[in-house]
Amino acid sequence: MSDTPIMRAAAATPPKLSRRIKGLSDRTIAWIFVGPTIFLLLAINIFPLIWTIRLSFTNFKANSPNREVEWVGLRNYQRILTDPDIWLTMQATAHFLFWTLLLQVVIGFSLAWLINRKFKGNDLWTTLIVLPMMLSPAVVGNFWKFLYQPQIGLFNYVVSWVSCHPPAGWLLNCIDPSSFEMIGSVNLAPWSIVIVDTWMWTPFVMLICLAGLRSIPDYIYEAAAIDRASKWRQFWTITLPMVLPFLMLAVLFRGIENFKMFDLVVQLTGGGPGSTTEVTSITLKREAFEKWRTGYASAYAIILFVTVFGLASIYVKALNKVKER
């Protein structure tokens, strides 16, 4: 490559000079190129954020333009943080977050590990497994509602079939498909959203883990084998530590996404029954676009933003430490 005459000439020319040869100055070009993007980011991301902060100190209601807007100071924040119902929705979100992350990490990592055995056709199967996460969560949520219907739904039927046939049939009593309601029962509904999210996003964790596994050079294992380290030991001392940064990255992305989860859950359970699956985004939507308490909802939005931002920052610090090791 570097043997071509052009390349040689390029290598010989100092970059500063070459840039000044013709046309607009680099500085101007840079601004022309970056300007529109900066403008859009300011208009769609920064300006709204500042506006939200401002609104959060008022009692503004977007559906009552004729109502006098008053500054209420920190009252919105105070109200939210002392509302027991808000803490219940935080609990629902925490349950959702914890279990989806745990399941996705365990299943995703196992799958990646299995795929990395490089069996024949692993590329094809990987692509097929990945499909669910590329779909529209709202459509997926709506359709899983159908799959969860007692009696007619595929999910209940499959659970029932599995429980009635060996090998599970030996351990369990046969479960009737109409005897349980995944999205209607207070006990099962929180799990129904965990299952769908896990179904949808396990491939994401799997892909990242796979990248991690493939980044481990073979010679490390070869060296370990020469040292007579057992497979088990190799897993704990080589595989896991080397994949850990990737795994943590996957957890970061999934954590952020699931903290703000809306479309999937709203279509699946709508936050019910009662408020058992009312994750924070659903509460936020109800406050902002059903009750139209814009100021209050803005304060809530800011609280959520600060929470994710704070948790993510701490997490990224930890991630960087792991990377450095």
Place this chain on the structure above:
Amino acid sequence: MKKTSLLAATALSAAAGFAASTAAAADLTLCWAAWDPANALVELSKEFETASGHTMSFEFIPWPNFADRIQNELNSGGQLCDLLIGDSQWIGGGAENGHYVKLNDFFDANAISMDDFAPATVNAYSTWPKGTPNYYALPAMGDANGWFYRRDWFENADIMAAYKEATGDDLREPETQAELLQIAQFFQGREIDGETRYGAAIFTERGSEGITMGVTSALYPFGFQYETTPGSYDMQGAVNSPEAVAGLEFYKEFYQTATPPGYTDSYMEQGLDAFKSGQVAMAMNWFAFFPGLYADPNVGGDNIGFFANPGQNVQGSTLGGQGISVVSYSDNQEAALEYIKWFAQPDVQAKWWAVGGYSCHNSVLNDPGFATSTPFAADFLLAMADVRDFWQEPAYAELLQAMQKRMHDYVVADIGTAQEALDLLIVDWTEVFEDEGKL
């Protein structure tokens, strides 16, 4: 004499107005919920298209999203709808926030009198503030929450005998809420024609307004009040009165002991489904669906019967129904007003009832043949005599969402007691009214 000439003059000017606007034919969009009566209105509106030269488009939104989407549309100043058949609770917000065109001058100019419409419907669908002659809508569709049942089962000798034996009473259309529950419990889990049947389908929906509409159908007959004295916003002792607590406990017992499994989040559609598929002996639903049910080839005709919501301590039915309003953001207000003018005519109102809409016009309702015109017309009059509506305040959505949560938490998710649920509801509502500066 003078009056006649005045009328003639109005007619003339109206005709002139018609002619003038025919020149500039508009495409009007009417927004409503997607349900049976909406399809009937499409048919009826064809006459308006021929008469006026305007064309009509329709935006029918499924009930679960109706309030959400239309409120969003109105609050963003959207021009999607020229005409809106909006829920009764929206009138306060529609008026105070300037979404609806005030119709008083238009009514006066075109000799449309609100005295020609049933007073309860005018009060519920058209006026804001309540009790004042300020009109923001024309009553379009009267409605209340009623009941229907499997007449073929109720008149089956074996089932009647079994009911008599089980309860000591005759199986008939229930006259009290308690009797309603007793019948529903009797059918719950019973084998009929080789299949397991259930008592009744009731409203339990969480997302929009379902469970509130269902619960109030029990609360009103038990004696629930919103305020101790109307207009005082004094809710302590009214919302959580012993009668209200009993009514709420009743609804929960109904839900737990007399409804089909899996109906934890069901509203109109799911209820109709349960009835049409033969799962339930009875179902609560809006009168708006009754013409369609009666015409249904499978469950309708002689196989179905109807009754108004039974009383308990008092009579009371939950109000549904809508008025038709002109959206103030519309560019076609003139043409939209023409539609209302056309719709208000007595002969159009008569056809409206004939095709399956519930006219609120006195000339239709007071017609001697009305009560016997369909098997549910008399029940409709009965229900409309004692209807009660939810808060119609501009902040109705906050009030409704609070009630949805408290009711669903107590009835379906089984959290706390009825007393606690209603006490908490007062706390929520008080906060809303304080924010609104009404308390």
Place this chain on the structure above:
Amino acid sequence: MSTYSITEPSRGQKWVAGMLVVTYAIITLMPLVWIILTGFKSPADSIAYPPVVMFEPTVEGYVNLFTTRTRVTAEQLAALPPPDGLAETIVRDRGMVIAGASKFGERFLNSVIIGFGSTFLSIVLGTLAAYAFSRFKVPLKDDLMFFILSTRMMPPIAVAIPIFLMYRSLGLSDTHLGMILLYTGVNISLAVWLLKGFIDEIPREYEEAALIDGYTRFQAFYKVVLPQAATGIASTAIFCLIFAWNEYAFAVLLTSGNAQTAPPFIPTIIGVGGQDWPAVAAGATIFLLPVMIFTILLRKHLLRGITFGAVRK
């Protein structure tokens, strides 16, 4: 002769791993297959108990998806001229006639307009900015990754509150332009970051050489860098498209009749009583198919896209 390798798993290991992965894949694909199958079921078959796997396929779901229908009496039906085409025959068998086209076509078209419009805009702006970030000294550069992440930390509902107010006063509510700008605003940071990665990989020497040959900066960018970055641009475009295509929260809150896309619409398809599941499934199938195809096309760059370029593989 193959050499023995310690790291190469044994045949047995491969076989067991393969079986487990295939089993997982089959389980995970079941719901998808079920969606596609349900689209070809009659309403009765779709809610049959127990669920049926063998059934007589029909396109009734697709017909219902694209039409609105009204019920007519048997006499009226008998008086009609013979049905014109398969769709009309199916509808008449249910005692109804086709009244017109449903909104699905419109909503789907909106998805296409907004999806492709915002993707195009994101790519144009993103490529320019990425080039500048890659080749010039630009302020903000080091904060970019952080910035991308932080804009993605805000729940969409929270962003929708001020956007709703802003669009209301600008008249952008429920317009294609408004949605295109919004999706571009959300996608642009991802696009810039991904594209910067791709452009970074193109040796600077190419342009430097072109500049010496008398090209201007613009020409060098247009004739040298763009062709080199084509693959990267294509895969970035698909990621932007998939986001805009699947997005629900903004669409449901900021659009209603005019610019609403398919995701908020599909769950609201209702039939005679309750949801018309075959029609919902038909809509879902049509809607999900392009994304499935893209995923298969994109598999090499998938990882880079979903991790915002953090993992390059």
